[in-house]
Every structure is written in structure tokens, then in C-alpha cells.
Amino acid sequence: MLRMSIGHTLLGLLESGPRHGYDLKRAFDEKFGQDRPLHYGQVYSTMSRLLKNGLVEVDGIEPGGGPERKRYAITDAGITDVERWLATPxxxxxxxxxxxxxxxxxxxxxxxxxxxxxxxxxxxxxxxxxxxxxxxxxxxxxxxxxxxxxxxxxxxxxxxxxxxxxxxxxxxxxxxx
Amino acid sequence: MGAGFAFTGRGGWVRAVLTAVGVGLGVALLLLTTALPSALDARHEREQARTDFTFSQTVPPKTDATLLVANVGTTFRHEDIRGRELEPEGPKAPLPPGVDKLPAPGEMIVSPKLKALLESPDGKLLRERLSDRIVGTIAEPGLVGSAELAFYRGGEDLASKLDNGRVVRIERFGEPIQGTSDPWDPVLILLVLVVFVVLLMPVGVFVAAAVRFGGEGRDRRLAALRLVGSDSGMTRRVAAGEALAGSVLGLVFGIGFFLIGRQIAGRMEVFEVSVFPSYLNPSPALAALVAVTVPAAAVLVTLFALRGVVIEPLGVVRTAKPRRRRLWWRLLLPIGGLAMLAPMIGQGSDGGDFNQYLVIGGVMLLLIGITALLPWIVETAVARLGSGPVAWQLAVRRLQLSSGTAARTVNGIAVAVAGAIALQMLFAGVEDDFTEVTPYDETRIQMQVSIPEGMPPAQAAADFRRTEGVRKVYAYSEGYVGEKRTDPDFSTQVTVGDCAALREVAKLPSCRDGDVFAVSGAEYDTDTSDMAKPGRTLYFDPSYEDGHEGTETPWTLPAVKRAEAAVDMTGSERGGLLVTPKALPAATTKSLGGQVYLRLDESVPDVYDLVRNTAAAINPLSDPMLWVSSQRSERYDSIRTGLFVGATCVLALIGASLLVSQLEQLRERRKLLSALVAFGTRRRTLGLSVLWQTTIPIVLGLTLASVVGLTLGVVLLKMTATGLSVDWASLLAMIGIGAGVVLLVTLLSLPPLLRLMRPEGLRTE
Amino acid sequence: MTPSGSLLVAEGLRKTYGPTTALDGADFSIHPGEVVAVMGPSGSGKSTLLHCLAGIVPPDAGSIRYDGREMATMNDAQRSALRRSEFGFVFQFGQLVPELTCVENVALPLRLNGTSRKAAERTALSWMERLEVDGIGKKRPGEVSGGQGQRVAVARALVTGPRVLFADEPTGALDSLNGERVMELLTDAARSTNAAVVLVTHEARVAAYSDREIVVRDGKSRDMERVV
Structure with missing residues (x-):
């Protein structure tokens, strides 16, 4: 449940525009992770799951390589998923x-x-x-x-x-x- | 500290002002009461200072310092006018008080009130009689009251009339003060005492109620003071301070009212008694006593009201559980009052004294008895009131829960009405006394005028016949005859007139000019039959040893016919000798006085004054006599009006306080009223219940007031030994005013009630 | 939910008190036998909505239809009569006439409708029995506890057999236990007579006795059924 909501939360954060994984972690920590900062591994595993489900896509890779240099963008399916999640009590x-x-x-x-x-x-x-x-x-x-x-x-x-x-x-x- | 609270808070100043007005009225009345004795003394002194007719037997000799004074007082409508004709016999003749210069013949100096009357259209008729030129006004020292009607005019040839009793020669005005002044008529003292007690009592009750105005709001305030740490003694002091502030303001009001009242009193006239404002000076000691007593009483009442109340920080607790009210001690008050008055019953007739303390005490106890009895009556009656429509049920239940409050608000009205009823009965009774029923038959004649000696009655009769409103004139010359020149043993009355005139006074067998009749069988006539022997010489106006010098005119009786006595126009049987003019020698005329009896058309306006004008024209010294049996004068009406006005003012004041407490109560019930309206209660129902709520105690209060008022009235009338008569119309009017006040209060509380019933009241603050 | 079949329907209600806007386009509907909670923060206009619905306060704009009749066309007397015969009311406090006994208080609406005193008090007593306060009939409101008083108020609201019961914070002055008992008795009684209940409350546990809730915020109503 909690993990599900991390996925939805990251998806939601992506809605305002494509971000690097590191940016996502920082944004999450800033807004929701006051007492429990997100571990970078959590971001990576969540993003790869979302990528697999087609809810996000890789928008671009910074020179230098490595997953941490990937820039993610939300897909239409991702937006719908956020929508549904928010609307469900x-x-x-x-x-x-x-x-x-x-x-x-x-x-x-x-x-x-x-x-x-x-x-x-x-x-x-x-x-x-x-x-x-x-x-x-x-x-x-x-x-x-x-x-x-x-x-x-x-x-x-x-x-x-x-x-x-x-x-x-x-x-x-x-x-x- | 309490003083500050007195004027703050919602409706606080309204309460303070009402209390102050109540206290003020009380203070003003008390000041007026304390000023009254000195005012009456002042009147008495002035009256003495201008006395001219001393009725002393010795006539002072004529010098250059003597003054001839003729009493030319007259009457206009129902008011007596003091009039004097003055003729100086030398340059040093005395001046009456208030007059700078003696008026010359044809000139007149008048009192301001008379001047105003003469100059008004109302006084036109009087102006015909007092036609001299007005050359000045009588100054205050010459008058006993501001509303007195008086005049001095110049006279001529008064010396020739010195013997007729209406003219005197004096060397100075004023009587040497002889010891004590006349004691006051006890009935008048009684009136004054009762008036003031009756006026003061409701004001007292009102003040007692007024200092309790907004008692609940005050209690809450005091509780708040307790919460912040004041002890119970302090709160009591604060409450006392509040009452004190109200009554000190009232004291100021009272002095203002008194000064205003003094000026008004200067313009008022009661029983033809008026005073000058300057007369009304309360003695300083009494005034100081009033200034101390009234605020002290207000404080005491407040503390008394707080007696059964414990003010706790979180609210007010009434220690004494409301017990059923007991009757016995409440009955003691009015019974005690009656007991104090009872010993004085009947004392008015023989000039006996009324014990002032007993009178005041008795009247006060009776009236206070109302305030004691009413709560019991309201409680008992309301507990027995049955079911009825919803409005009725709401009102009755409300009253059952707080009958004491209801009774307290009505107390003042009940006391005022009871007092007013009693006072009115007393006034009416005394007034009846003042206008005694005369035995004269007023369907026959209404006025009698004396004609000066030497003037043929026929000539005067002709003048009167020309006067408007005169229907019939009977003119006679009247005199007395004795059988000897001096100190006769027998005497009888002689009436001279033509046959037609004589037929009005007796049954004559036949009549020609020259006949003489002896009337037999008349009441109080024993001598006539013995004296009426033809050929016998009788003497008109015989002399008597004790100093009366008559004319002793002899007359030899001609043939005498018999006549039968009849009731004449004066309502009595006229005896003596009836003589036609030809039967008398001319010399006898100077021994005969003319009398004119007039039958009037009373529907003619001011007919009496038309006659008086004619009489004055014939003889300025004449004083026509009015033979109307019961004159219901305007004076009584004005007293009644005054009483009504006074009672209405007191009632209006009480009504205002009733309204304030009513509104206060309504505001407290604002939420409940809105809830009642929400579930569909008709506004009419709630309005009616408010009406019932005031009406029930008022009806009970007015009933009690009527009973006590009538009882007090009967006792007071018995005390003055006057005939009992209940003026039902005024009784009903008084009750009507009381009821009107209630209705008005209800009407005035309806708009706020309707406003409070609006659903806004349901909104939480 | 369509307004058809509804007993009381309001649309677009607007009401201002001076400068404050209490209602700003509020809607409402209720079916016979339904219990609808009106919730919302203080000052949101929920009490005003109740006052408008009950015909106590005429709205500035909007329509209220009760049983097919438009309330705006009724005059004050007609609306009063409606409140007397068709509606019942329970408020937070201050609604019982302090000088009347409890049974007389309960009988009051019947008596206002012209029922004789005896008959009214008999009916009143049977309602007091249902609300478990028949023992205090002869006492005055000042002599009974808050819970008892509120039950008396409920009995009074129900005594005329109203078709709509308006309750404004009926348990506001009561503790939880008393409040719940009053709510149980109120809703049971209303259901047994198929009366609709408009329940204004800010307490969720009280609102939980309803079938449906409406939230009023800033004078606007929100039917929570339609959200889901």
C-alpha cells in the first residue's frame, strides 16, 4: 500500500514536468518525507516498475551514463493512473x-x-x-x-x-x- | 463603584432615569409637603395685613387720615371677586397693601388675574359691571394668592352710606395681630394630609420597585464581580452604590421638579385658594431631612431585596425556598390602618381635631396593606385558575411560577388607584358640604336682589324686566312693624306689593289696591292675628334698647282682610301683613327695603351675571343672592381633572417601569419565543398570553384597590361626618385609567415581542 | 438522485443577513422516511438552510417545494400552519417553556392545533413513554436533566405525527451517552412514522445516524452521495 502510494506520488510529481530521478527524490523529501527521507534505491526501483508498466517513459539521458542520469516523463496512462488513485477514497x-x-x-x-x-x-x-x-x-x-x-x-x-x-x-x- | 454600574449596560440608563424620576417625584412631593404649612401661614398673614372690616362697634371719627371703605365684592360666574371702593377723607388716608396710590373715582386698580379676565373675551360681561378705567395692578403684597380676583376703585359720597353695613371708616389697614391665628379647619387639614399620603404612597411603592428594576441583570453583574474576587459584602456595597447613584440623581430631579412645581402651583387654584411661588419655601431642616432620607430609603430597599439572596460567583441563589404566602399578617396591616382611623369617625362635625399621626399612619397602613395583600391574592387566585386556551395556559403558568414579580409590578398601580378613589370620594363629599342644599324652590325664583332704601321697587323691577334671561320679576317692599315705638313685644312682617305680586305669596279672597291682608296659619307666625286689628296703630322699624335706632314710622291699620298662607316663591309660607301700595302712607317708604325676586331662564348663558350687572347699575353696593340649591361648580370638575392628571402621571410612570421590566423579561425569553414561533405558534397566541399575563394581576390589583379605596373613602367621609356618596363614574374612570395603562404597556411591548419572535432569535450568537 | 418522489426539495437558495451571506445557492432534497444530515463548519449556513426549509425564514431567492407546493407562495399564516401540523422541531436548547410542566410542553403543539387539553396530554404522555421520560410529566423543565429535557423536546416534536422533523444540533448540549440515546430514540421514532428527518449537526457520530449527508460550506450545499 505504502509502496503503491510512493509510485503514485512520484507519478504525480512528474505531472508538472519531466525530472531526473535525483530531482524526484529531492522533491518527494521536501514535500512529504519530513521524517522519512526516501532512499535513492526506492526511487530507482519504483521508477523501473513504473517504466515497465508504461506509466512513465525515459525522456532523455544525460551524458555520463548510469540510471541516475535518466530523465523521466509521465505518460498518458500514468496521468490516468494518478487520476484514478486520487479519486479513490x-x-x-x-x-x-x-x-x-x-x-x-x-x-x-x-x-x-x-x-x-x-x-x-x-x-x-x-x-x-x-x-x-x-x-x-x-x-x-x-x-x-x-x-x-x-x-x-x-x-x-x-x-x-x-x-x-x-x-x-x-x-x-x-x-x- | 456601583455608581458606575448604574448607568452602564443594556438599558442601564433607562433604568437609572426611571428610578431617578420616581425618586425625584417623591422628593418633589415631600418638599412641597414641607413647604405647605409656611405657604398657608403666608396667606394668612397677608389676609390679616389688608383687613378693613373689623366689625368693631365703634366708628372712628373723621380725620384727614381716615379712609372710607365700601365692600363692593361681587361674583362672576362661580368665582368670588374681592372688591373695595375707597374714598380718602384727607391726604393722610392709609393705602391698602400692594397699592401705591388710591384710585380716583372712575378709576380702578385690579389684581393681575382680574386684569387678565377683564381683558379677555370671557370677561366682557364682567367688564360691563366693573367699567372703571384700570390705572394699575395690585402688587403681590396686597394679594393672598396669585390667582386671586380683587380690585380697588375710587368711591364718592360713601359717608352717607356709613350706616348700611357695607361701608366702614378706617384709620389703617390690617388688624393688630391678636395672639394665635385661627386653627385650621380640621377637614381641610385632613384633605391636605390625605392628598399627600395618597400621592406619596404610589411614588414610594414605585421607587421600591424601581430600585429593583433589572434585578436579574444586576444579579448577574454582581455574580461576575464575585467571580473576579469580590466578597459578598463588597457586592452588597456595589448594589447599594447603584441604588444610591439612582436616588442621588433622583434628588437632583426632585429639586428640579419642585422648582417647576412651585411655578405651576403659582398658577393653580384649589377651592379658590392659590399661592405665590415665593410662599412655597420648605423649612431648611425638613428639606435636609428629605435629602437624606430618600437616598437612604432607596439603599435600604435594595439591601432588603437582597436579603434572601446569596450572590455566588456562578450565579444567584435564593436561599429561602419560596414558601406559600401567609394571609394573617398581611391582613393585620389594613386592619391596623382601620383601627387607627376608627376612633376619629364623626369628629369632623363638631370641629374636633384629627390626630395627624393617626391619620397619616392609618391611611398609610391601609395603602401599604394593598402591597402586602396583593401578592397573596395573586398567588392564591392564580393557583386556582383553571385551564383554558393555550395563551391563557401560558400566562397562568407563568404567573404561578413568579406571582411575586407580577404582584410587585402591579402594586404601584393598585395603591395609586385606591388612593385616588378614596381621595375623590372625600373631595366629592366635602364639595357636597360646601354647596349646601338650600330649601328654596328654584323652579320659582333663582335670584334675589335688595333695592336700596328710597328707591321704588317698581322702578327696579322694570330694569330687571329688561334684562335678558329674566322671565318674571316679583318686586316687594318689605319691612317689620311692632305694636310700640320702642321695644315692642310683638312684631310681624309686612310685605308690600300690587295684587298680582301678593297673590304669589298667599291665597287672597279678592284684591284691590288699598287692601290689607292678614295671613293666618303660616309657619312661625304667632303674633299676626293679635296685631291685625283695624284702627290699631303699628310702628314700622321700631327702636330697641340695645342701640338699634329705628325710624319708628307710625301706621294706623285700615280694614284687614283675611288671607290664607301659601308657599311663596322662596319656598316657605309667608306670614304677616300683606299690603297694597295705596294702603300705606308715603312716609313709610323709607322704612321699607325693596326686594326683587327673579325667575330666570337658566338656559341663557351667564344669566346670573346679566342680572348682577343690572343690579350693580341700580346699586353698586348690592350683592345679588343666588338661590340655586346645588351648584355643581366647575371647581369640583377642575379638582377632579387635576386628580385624574396626577393619577395618570403616576400611572404612566408605573406603566413605563412595567414596560421596562416586560421588555427585559421578553429579551430573556428571546430564544424560547423564536422556538415557539418555529413550531408554528401563532403570533396572536403569544401576544394574547402577554396580555393575559399583565391583565390577570392588574384585574386582581384593581379589584383590591377598589375595595380598599372605597373602604378608605367611606372611613374618611365618616370622619368628616359628610354624607356618603360614591362617585361611580370617577371610580370607573380611575379603574379605566389603570386598565388603560396595562393595555398600553401590552400594546407597546407588542412590536418588540414581534421582533423577538422573528426567527433570527434562533441563530446562535 | 432526482428530486422526483422527494417530499421536500429546495433549489438555488440564497439568503443574506445584512452583510453576511448565509446561503449562496444551496440545494436540498429529502424523501419520506429519509434521515439526512446537514453538516458543515459553524457559520457555514446549515442552520439557515434548516430555517429556510422549515419555512421559518423566507429565502431571498430560490424555490422550496414541500409536497409539490411552492413555499414562496404561502403567506406567514399558511407557513405557520404548515409548521404546526406537518413539521416537528428539536433545537439544541431553550425550546421548552419553563413555566409549563413537561407533559404540557409536549402537548403544546397539539393544543395549538386545537386538540382538547385532555386528549392532547394523553397523546403527549404516550410519546413521553416511547422516549422513556413518562415519569417526569408533572415536573417543570428546570427540574429535569438535560437529557430528559431533550427527550421531552423530541417527544414534543413528534407528538403531532409530523412528516418532516427538523432537528438543529439536537444533542449539542448533551454528553455522548445521552446524545446517542436521544439520536436512537429520535431516528427510531421517525422511522416508525415514516417521517423525514433533517438533522443539522457538526458531530460526525450524530450524523452517522443519517442515511445521507449534505455538507454546507460558505453557503453552498454539497450532496455527498453525488461525489462518489
């Missing part, structure tokens, strides 16, 4: 924020509607909460307590979603820098 679960955050920032970077992403997620969260609430109403005390735990976590997520939605404009400013 994550399965509501705890500690989702990093993925969601990545999605929102990428959407802002690629001038997509970040609010949509948040709303979609919010809807998905609420759907989950409805299911839990329903289960809780019909279940015994143990069910109720378990459901409540999940509900409170989901509620916290949802609040984060709301807060982020309210701060999208500010975030866009920061990201654009």
Missing part, C-alpha cells in the same frame, strides 16, 4: 493521514480539486460510521464498545478532514512555494 482506518495528506498535496500540485478528494474521503468515512452505528444499535454491549472505539477514531479522522478542507487555500499557498 482510502479505506477508512486509523493513521491514514499521511496518505491523505500526500493525496491532497499532489492534487494541489497538479491543480486538481483537492476539496473533492477530501469530500470523497469524508463520505467514505461517514459511510463506514453509519455501518458501525447500525451494527452498534443491533449488537450487544461488546459490539457497542468495539464499534464505539472505531467510531471515535473515525470521527477524529473526519474532523481532520474538515479542518484540512477549511485550510485548503492556505495549504495551496505553502505547496506552491
Amino acid at each position: 482510502e479505506k477508512p482506518e486509523p493513521y491514514l493521514q499521511s496518505t491523505l495528506y500526500t493525496k491532497v498535496v499532489l492534487a494541489l500540485l497538479t491543480r486538481r480539486d483537492a476539496a473533492d478528494i477530501l469530500d470523497t474521503q469524508r463520505s467514505e468515512h461517514l459511510r463506514m460510521m453509519r455501518i458501525l452505528t447500525d451494527r452498534k444499535r443491533k449488537g450487544d454491549l461488546a459490539d457497542q464498545l468495539i464499534c464505539d472505539h472505531a467510531l471515535f477514531h473515525l470521527e477524529a479522522d473526519l474532523r481532520w478532514l474538515e479542518l484540512t478542507a477549511a485550510r485548503l487555500d492556505k495549504l495551496a499557498e505553502v505547496v506552491a512555494k
